[in-house]
Amino acid sequence: MAEKVRIGKTELYVNPIGLGTNAVGGHNIYPNLNEETGKDVVRTALENGINFLDTAFIYGPERSEELIGEVIKERGRRDEVVIATKGAHKFVDGKIVFDNSPAFLKDSVEGSLKRLQTDYIDLFYIHFPDENTPKDEAVGALKELKDQGKIRAIGVSNFSIEQMKEGNKDGYIEVLQSEYNLFKREAESDLLPYSAENGISFIPYFPLAAGLLGGRYTKDTTFNDGRAKNPMFQGETFERNLEKVELVREIAEAKGAEVAHVVLAWYLTQNAIDVLIPGAKRPEQVQNNLKTLNVNLTDEEVVKISRIFQA
Structure with missing residues (x-):
């Protein structure tokens, strides 16, 4: 069983x-999902010592929260699970807009509580910034909910450094979730240092860069989803990216590990990163993700991996 870590300055372990x-x-993200398989993914995680689940209103929409709520209800022991969810998406005339107004965020938390069948949410994020709400007001609304015991920790997602500074005027932000991986390292210039300085835990999303850092593709792999139009997966750039992944494979093979596990282990060596949230479509992928915890990187390997992706 992995030793638990504290998420930043929160009381979440x-x-x-x-x-x-x-x-x-x-269902709005992946076609042909089987809900029973999805519930099995969550069960497998909980049975194997994963106690941190990351969901959001917009996954489904609503359905991900509902299914997680069902699994936790059948299992009991709510206090053993740390649930993170997110809100900001609002449907207006069939279109999605972002709303960070205190009233909407409070309503979002109430909706999530019902779907998750729980009376508190461990970590609630503002999923995306809107254009109008002062960010300290939005975060202040979450502080009120925290004081009421409806949420235990305050997070924001997809905030720029300016929005982070505005939102954190009173020091209430505890977690930032943002895109970060070995191919997309912009966060190293501002968001990661800011998080480290302010005791904010940084949780990267897309850590495996849509599978590119998983070590399973070759130059002949073709894609028929969003990756087909992604420049990282095209032509010479794709081939160069694969060459970098192959250099990580050398390190992985010397350790008897997979490329993905070495990449994920690398993130856990970075300042401000306490926890990772790789996804899984099947139960066996959950168990595979846990093998990351068996990988120990030397300081030299950490530097070497960083250099591979700076070139």
């Missing part, structure tokens, strides 16, 4: 490998 659940009921 988790396995460093969590579970991202956008493939649990996320």
Whole structure:
């Protein structure tokens, strides 16, 4: 069983490998999802010592939260699970807009509580910034909910450094979730240092860069989803990216590990990163993600991996 780590300055203690659940009921993200398989993914995580589940209103929409709520209800022991969810998406005339107004965020938390069948949420994020709400007001609304015991920790997601500074005027932000991986390292210039300085835990999403850092693709792999139009997966750039992944494979093979496990282990060596939330569509992927915890990187290997992706 993995030793639990504390998420930043929160009172939340988790396995460093969590579970991202956008493939649990996320019918608007992945076609042909089987909900029973999704519930099995969550059960497998909980049975194998993963106690941190990351979901959101927009996964489904709503369905991911509902399915997670069902699994936790059948299992009992709510206090053993740390649930993170997110809100900001609002449907207006069939279109999605972002709303960070205090009233909407409070309503979002109430909706999530019902779907998750719980009376508190461990970590609630503002999923995306809107254009109008002062960010300290939005975060202040979450502080009120925290004081009422409806949420235990305050998070924001997809905030720029300016929005972070505005939102954190009173020091209430505890977690930032943002895109970060070895191919997309912009966060190293501002968001990661800011998080480290302010005791904010940084949770990266897309840590495996849509599978590119998983070590399973070759230059002949073709894609028929969003990756087909992603420049990282095209032409010479794709081939160069694969060459970098092959250099990580050398390190992985020397350790008897997979590329993905070495990449995930690398993130856990970075300042401000306490926990990762790789996703899974099948129960066996959950168990595979946990192998990351068996990988120990030397300081030299950490530097070497960083250099591979700076070139």
